[in-house]
Amino acid sequence: MKRRIGIVTPWYGADAVGGAETVARELAARLAEEHTVTVLTTTARAFLADWDVGYYPPGLEQAPTYEVKRFPVDARDASAFNALNARLLGLSPAAWPDIPLIDEPTDAFIDESINSLALEAYLREDAVRHHDALIFLPYLYGVVVRGIEAYPGPAHLLPCLHDEAYARLPRIRAAFHRATTLLMNSAGEAELALRLYGPGILHKMSVIGLGIETESSSEVAPPDAVAPYVVYVGRRDRTKNVDFLVDTFRRYRRNANGHALSLVLAGPGDGSYDDRDNGVVDLGFVDPGVKGALIAGAVGLAQPSVNESYSRVIMEAWGKQKPVAVHAACLATAMAVDACRGGLSAASAEEWLDVFETFERGPSEELAAMGIRGQRYAQQFADWSHVVPTLLRAIFGRRPAPPNGKRIDQFVQTLEFGDAISDYALHVRHRLHELGYASDIVAEGMGPLVADEAIEFAPGAFAQTDALIYHHSIASKATRAIVGFPGPKTLVYHNITPAKFFEPYVPAFAELLAGGRAATGPLLAHFDRLVADSDFNADELRELTTKPVRTIPVVVDFRRFDCLPDPGVLAARAEVVSVLFVGRVSPSKGIARLIDAFEAYLCANPSAHLTIVGRYDPADRYYQELEMTLLMRRMERAVTFAGLVDEAQLTAYYASADIFVSLSEHEGFCVPLVEAMFFDVPILALGATAVPETLGEAGVMIDARTPIEEIGALMRLLGEDPELRAQVIAAQRRRRSFYLPDVGERRLDAMIAELV
Structure with a gap:
């Protein structure tokens, strides 16, 4: 079209x-x-x-x-x-x-x-x-x-x-x-x-990449006197880190090791770096043909800039099968080199000295292999015949599919704003609509902020439904209708919190939880497919049935963070070390122990502040115990119960946090851990239930025996030690690739396809 x-x-x-x-x-x-x-x-x-x-x-x-x-x-x-x-x-x-x-x-x-x-x-x-x-x-x-x-x-x-x-x-x-x-x-x-x-x-x-229009190379080649040489092509000034490149190359040539390598510079800029005695040849601005010849005749390309979104000249060099050297601090160039192994990355002067040594005296076979690998990468990300279709798919290709005439509905016991299961159900509905299905969420109860997002359960609610997704929770008056639904149906198990956590505080709710767990086993026989959002949850189901159970991790819907962070929240936490926990205030979340550990941290850093973001009931006995603890220890100014917050506020809490700490004793998945990883907030967590599975090798995990004083010391290290923070964030960045939206949606689409 x-x-x-x-x-x-x-x-x-x-x-x-x-x-x-x-x-x-x-x-x-x-x-x-x-x-x-x-x-x-x-x-x-x-x-x-x-x-x-x-x-x-x-x-x-x-x-x-x-x-x-x-x-x-x-x-x-x-x-x-x-x-x-x-x-x-x-x-x-x-x-x-x-x-x-x-x-x-x-x-x-x-x-x-x-x-x-x-x-x-x-x-x-x-x-x-x-x-x-x-x-x-x-x-x-x-x-x-x-x-x-x-x-x-x-x-x-x-x-x-x-x-x-x-x-x-x-x-x-x-x-x-x-x-x-x-x-x-x-x-x-x-x-x-x-x-x-x-x-x-x-x-x-x-x-999408960016295409490169190739120029025919000039017959003019650089003087033989400068060969072999490394070439730099681009603006010749300090902002491109050329001063650093030239100074480091001079050091290389001054070493008494018989170095014959030269550095050739070409591009616009004021002044000249020419220093033939130390092997630096500054040609100034050259026409495109000469530029191509310079790249073709070089042993490699040096790109020292720390600030690029893309480097056309790197793609040109790879197009000619030349290895490149880039600055390790530049994400765009370093990640490209790492992805295809098309060259070398270096940060310090000493590392750049090694780069020059490799270009001059390294194995020619390996340098040639780097250039070939780089060429393959450039053919994907620097060829307009690939770039333009990718761009057009990004713009026009993500439009909803036309209605397919089929309906897949979901049931949740209660739909609440800020609740992880509710957020997941809303995301599933959004994806169903994108795929062309009609879809509603049916719930027994709805919070006021999401009352328009669901239909209240009533007899006959599933009369027009072709397939049903049931998010299992506590016992429900809809259970009979769900069990009797004649079409394909899938049970999704997010786990049910053990009753023991609530027995001292809300015995009636503990009974509901116990009833929900007791009803789970008999219920499984009525479903065509069983899905759990973690292996921890799946193992619980496998203890109750011989049916196959599939693990599909929660697809985290990050779109709610597509907003500017609340400036008031950012300003309030600008001058403190901000410790964050996100989750409802309930006995299973380990908040009492979190306050104990934070008190130990306060002894070392009185300016720290703990914020607990999540639903709480002021009349709840557990919450009142926590507030009394804070008053008795004179910590009320150092700890904030923020309650439910909007998207801009939640974004700001994550964006301003220095540490995310969760001492929760029971988690079936724990979405806030994933959110914290994507906000680059170092995580300290109790490695219980599904938490080790969600984090993988990321974060810092402790066990139930870790002393309070040690947890407080770990908070201090994670909040204030730059080297440790960098190590933890690097591991979290590696882990979060498992939760990228396109990865999660492929898993979700497979589940949907099996339903119908």
Whole structure:
């Protein structure tokens, strides 16, 4: 199907040079091969020209295969932008997380950059009628950010994100959350976005790569006098870490080991690094053909930049089967090299010295193998014939399937806001709708915040149902109707908390729990399929039946975190070490022991604060005991029971937490552990019931015998020891790949397919 696609970008034309500008031109040309493309831009000339001066005439112009529609550029207060930009550039990376909390307004970065009110009016009033999709390309200034704010349709953002101070500005953060689709150049850029904006963007983020238009290489080759050589191609200045590269290479050449390797630099920039005595050859700007010849003749490419969303020159080098060396601190380039083993990564000067040694004296077979592996990677992520279909699938391919005429309903005993089983049922319903099924949630009880999300159970509730998913819990008056349902049905077991935890506090509820557990065994015979969300839960069912039980871990719906974090919560926890627990306040959750351990931590760090986020009943005896404990120990100012919170508040609690601590004694899965992993919050947890299975090798686990004082000491280490925190977060990042939305949805889709 031929689509009408608009590309929104601040500058466009032959004079607009740079990576993002090149992407815009090449993407427009490639999309126009099969679709109707219009570039929507301003009359400004280029990034290096005045941003508020029109150079091109407004109106429509015809490119060879697509249209360019230009809108007048607006006047701006350049001094206001420059002052704020200078302040942002002057901040140390350690201060970047606090940018959302700074007192002074930051809107000038957007409103006094490059803007066009006429373009915004077109986006607001006309664009939906004229385009099937709009792709917004950087830079992340006013044209893009305000354009996304103005456009009422689905905005698809190709951000070319860098790990810089500006990325933390509230309106840029809001643009990522407002966008319908995030089109990422690389897995590293996607990982950076996840770290900056949280897991709420996972469902709409796709790694598409970026195509590279290959240039025919010039017959001109570098002088034989510099061979063998490593080449750097790109902007020649400090911001690209070229000073570090050159200084380190000089050290390499000064070593008295007969080194003959040279370093050749090519690209735009002021001044020269040329130092032939130490093997540094600075050729300055070269034409594309010479650039290609330089890469083809090199033993390898050096890319020392720590701040890239993608590196076109790396893909060009891999296209010529050349190994590359990258800075280990740059996610986009280091993750690409690690993924395909197409080169080397190094951080310290000593590690870069080893890189040069490998390029000069390493086994030629291994260097050649690196180049071949890199070429295979580039063929997937740098070939427009692969990139364009991936981009189009990301934009158009995730639309709901047409109705298929079948209905799959679910039953839960009670649907409550913030409850893990309820959230899971809501996500399952959403996925069923995406797959074309009609679906409702039937419940006996509904909390006020989700009353519109379910149908109250009544006789005949399943009369139109083709298949049924039953989330087993305590005994229910719907059980008879569910057992008697004649169609295919699946029981999903999330576990039932043992009654012993509640007997001292709520005996009547303990009886219901005991009844639910006692009824489980006889109930299993009436279901076609049995599913548990952990092996721990599955093993409980296997003790009651000989039927096969399938484990399908909970699909965590991260979309509720696709919002800006609540600024009040962030501000309140900015000056403390924030310890977080998320879960309902109940005896099985180990909160009394958590308070004991936190008290031990307070002795070492009086500024720490514990927040317990989750439902509680002020009249509940267990909760009252906890409050009395805090009063008696004078800890009431150091511990907050936040209760139920909205999405923005929950996002802020996770985003501001320094440690997540769970001493829960009984968990069938524990969704908050997964959420904490995706927010990069180091986890300390009691390794009981399903917790070891959920965490795998991630987090720090203790057992029931661990002394309170030791738990408090571990809190201090996890909250304050940078090296330990980094190790724990790294392990959690590895584990969280098991819970990525697409992985979970494949498991869920398989269960749904078996139902019908």
